[in-house]
Amino acid sequence: MSRWLPWAVGLVAAVLALGPALGPGYVLRYDMVFVPDLSLPTVLRGADGFPRAIPSDAVVAALSWVLPGDAVQSAALAAVFVVGAAGAARLMPSPAAAVVAGAAYVWNPFVAERLLLGQWAMLLGYAGLPWVVGAARGPLAGVVRSLIPAAVGGFSSVVLTALTAGPVALWGRGGLRRGGLLAGALVVVSLPWLVPALTAGAAGATTDPAGVEAFAPRADTPLGTAGSLFLLGGVWNAHAVPAGYGDPVAVALRLALCLAAVAGWAWWLYRDRPGFGPGLTAAAVLGFGVALLGATEPGRGVLAWLIGLWPGFGPLRDGQLYVAPLALVQALGLGAAALWLSRPAGGTADGPGDGGAGAAGRGAGEPGSSAEPGPAGPGGRRAHGVGRIAGVAAAAGLAVLPVVALPGLLWGAQGALAPAEYPRDWLAAQAAVAADDRPGAVLVLPWSAYRGIDWSGGPAVVLDPATRLFDRRTVWNDDLVVGTPDGGTVVVRGEDGLAREAAAVLGPDPRTGLPESLDAAGLAALGVRYVAVSAPVDNRFWSDVDGFSVVVEGPEMTLLEVLAGPINTEEADISGLEVTCGLVTVGAIIWSVARSGSSLGFQRTGVERRPGARKEIP
Structure with missing residues (x-):
């Protein structure tokens, strides 16, 4: 049951957040455009400019051969919540902590604002971040497999994945080798858009430095720009802010959740020392620093200079995007807070064995368990049971708090995500x-x-x-x-x-x-x-x-x-190099799944303990 619980949490979150958007019809909002019978050859041929949408549109077009376009859209939107929640949950060592982390990761201002901007492909890459974090310190097959959401999400997703998982892979002994494997895997899954960008008309494309001002983060709460970014908001478009998000009560509750999450993260790092912890902390700090660059006049000047120097710095314009690693840290921190709340009365928090991760199957009192049995006798067992029930109830309340703090995401963002027919x-x-x-x-x-x-x-x-x-x-x-x-x-x-x-x-x-x-x-x-x-x-x-x-x-x-003619047509065609690169990417993903003997859906990482990790002794 605990194996499927995180997926169930993601599915419930998807239904609550999307509501009518999961029904018949097409949800059209900003960058989110799905159409009936999207043409795959047209997507692959693309146009002049950077081919950002090739991976996501190609997958949608391929799926549209067997499913109606609106069903493909519903599945893509639901996958953001289900994959994201399950990915964050699998990094936690107990069911209670997993539920809280999964819910917090997919129900926050970052997800809400990017969803209202229609950036479903980028959010799919965001959903894959915890999977990559969990796999970044493992074998190559697991890394490639975990990059499937980023491969579909495309350019922004790959950049975000590199920022989040790069420090995790590089941290500690053997970091250069792991970092090289991650970089190679990112290049392989990026080939469908990377090669056209380097060989076709996009090679001469430019990035307008004016976008630095246009996409700079902004204050969408009374806490200013920096405070809004810490709360995982601050998106550049004021029309992408969910209803009621800036209300003082909602902001106060959200701030309390974020502070509790940071405290829980620090406690968990000290207690269990998960192997990905230091690297993910570094990624969150680095991402927050990049986000803050656009919030100041000198920072915007630096960004404009960098983009003028090389268009490849263009992704840094949308600074709020880079609080995604902080979103994962806060989600896992809330999960750690649930871990602390659900610890046995008079003892310590559950060790990794209690959640099915780490030393699976170890119960309290067994060899290697991180907690001793509760007090002997009926009274001691009764107190232990009552304390555990109270802790689980508190953790359940903690899982609901992100929804309470952000009701504007409920039921299609309160009608903003309404489907229509063409x-x-x-x-x-x-x-x-x-x-x-x-x-x-x-x-x-x-x-x-x-x-x-x-x-x-x-x-x-x-x-x-x-x-x-x-x-x-x-x-x-x-x-x-x-x-x-x-x-x-x-x-x-x-x-x-x-x-x-x-x-x-x-x-x-x-x-x-x-x-x-x-x-x-x-x-x-x-x-x-x-x-x-x-x-x-x-x-x-x-x-x-x-x-x-x-x-x-x-x-x-x-x-x-x-009717005036002749029509001066010079139809671009798909080159053999681009076809080969696409086959390499698909082949690498198939190999990674077969090599591991499991799919992305059933992989579980759990907590990797660093050498010398501290054990709680009652």
């Missing part, structure tokens, strides 16, 4: 383009990356789903416009070179995202065969212009075919 004219446009075997791209209008859509089930801003709806290259405005606290805006320039050429041909109105008229010849020269206008428009927009025919006309989508 309009019929959208599906008709998708089918019409799919039926045409002639090459050519689809230009998506309005000329804005993010927009509000009134059929999405709520007033949510989302990356235009039309950018992923079609089974061919799409051209869209990948510039990101972010509001600033003073009422201004910061424009983070996109990376797609073809999009910049299209903007010069269109000359769109910044207010509406639509051009005054369409230039069919200019679009044909760019290789555009279709224009998809994913918004209600007046038909005068195209009726006064020659060179187009209407393919689909509806209240939510208009599809125009470019």
Whole structure:
């Protein structure tokens, strides 16, 4: 039963947090865009710019061959909670501590705010962090197997995994060898996006230093930016803060939980000295320092200078992302607090054997147990039992406190994650383009990356789903416009070179995202065969212009075919090197699972004790 308990905790958390999002329909919010029948070849061919979404979109596209797109989305969102909770729980030495750690790891402001930003792929990598931490000091097969969530999560997940598990692997004797194995494994699982980034159009992509200001952490509690980051909040987007999170009572309770977690972590490190403890502590401190860089003017200057020096420093812009190791430390610290609360009356906390980790099967009083039997006689046994029940009850209350401190995550973030169905004219446009075997791209209008859509089930801003709806290259405005606290805006320039050429041909109105008229010849020269206008428009927009025919006309989508020709198409194809790299990654994962004789789901690490670990003696 205890083997499945952490998974059950994650499943309950998933149902409570996602609620209606697990039902039929598509949840569309910011970066979270799932569409029916996502095209795998189109995903793999990608576009100009850094191929961040290749791994996650490729997995979604592959699963969409056998499951409806909305079912794939529900499974992906639920996996964040189930995998994350089980991973944190398996690092704890007792069932009570495991439940508390698992619940705390998936129910906190970091998860809530990133979920409201739609960053499901990054959260899947976050869910895999405790698995990698547990495997980082072991054999290579276990390391590769534990990196499956990061491999699916893609670029941000791999960077976060390196920050979190790197110090764990490097700490102690043999650290260089373990660090080398981890680095090699990270490269292998990154090949599907790393090779296209180095060999294709992304090699010339740039990272706009303006993103440093746009993505800087901000105070979303009365405790200021540093305090908000310590509470695992502080995300750059004010619209991604769950309801009621900044209320004084909720902030006070959350602060108490975080302080108790840090105290519990320190106590557990002193008591059991888990092998991953010092390295994970270093990762949490380092990550918190990176997050704080963007909170000060000098720090933002340093980040902008680094990004200008080399675009590879671009991931440091979103500093709040790097409090993830601290989230794991706090979750395990709360689990340690539960361990302290559930210790036998008059004795010490349960040793690793009581939870099934470490020396499995050792009970109290057996050789090697860390606790002696309770007082002899019926009275002593009764007191021991009452004390244990009280401790378990206290631990159960501790597991519920993260939910009490963050009710804004309940039931689809209180309606913010509501599913919707795609309009019929959208599906008709998708089918019409799919039926045409002639090459050519689809230009998506309005000329804005993010927009509000009134059929999405709520007033949510989302990356235009039309950018992923079609089974061919799409051209869209990948510039990101972010509001600033003073009422201004910061424009983070996109990376797609073809999009910049299209903007010069269109000359769109910044207010509406639509051009005054369409230039069919200019679009044909760019290789555009279709224009998809994913918004209600007046038909005068195209009726006064020659060179187009209407393919689909509806209240939510208009599809125009470019008749001016010839279409200057230069369809990018998947190179043999990219196919080989993808096969290497998949093969390495299959090998790691077969080599260990178990799957990711049934692996258990428990607590690795460092030499000289202190034993409690009553």
